[in-house]
Amino acid sequence: MSPCLTHVALHVRDLDACVEFYRRYCALKVVHERDDGDSRVVWLAEPGREQRFIFVLLSGGPGRNQDEHDYGHLGFAVQSRAAVDEIAARAAAEGCLEWPPHEEPFPVGYYCGVRDPDGIFVEFSYGQPLGPGADSAQQ
The missing domain is CATH 3.10.180.10 (2,3-Dihydroxybiphenyl 1,2-Dioxygenase, domain 1)
Incomplete structure (x- = not known):
């Protein structure tokens, strides 16, 4: 196994x-x-x-100071491009938007990046071949 x-x-x-x-x-x-x-x-x-x-x-970690050119991240798929935009708008208003919404060729899709309170980058995407939007992703 x-x-x-x-x-x-x-x-x-x-x-x-x-x-x-x-x-x-x-x-x-x-x-x-x-x-x-x-x-x-x-x-x-x-x-x-x-x-x-x-x-x-x-609890009790040291926190992260992830460099803006370090693209290590957690990835979450969302239901639509509009959902990516909504998350990005909320994150911008809260001062934690790292990557504004952006479109990349398949398999990356449409995404934005948000910094969590510990300094970890979190990606929200639509149109990747994983999660919501996978059926509509182009190969």
């Missing part, structure tokens, strides 16, 4: 701010939380995918 990717864990500086960011921007929900007195751990997931893939945030 091949390994199966089940989660990504990030050690973040401000756990509460990051949980709120991923709730608001990515529609993730808390599915588990624990506090041992020294650190907190929160599991987040997309509704309906709680047993397939979990996003784990751990």
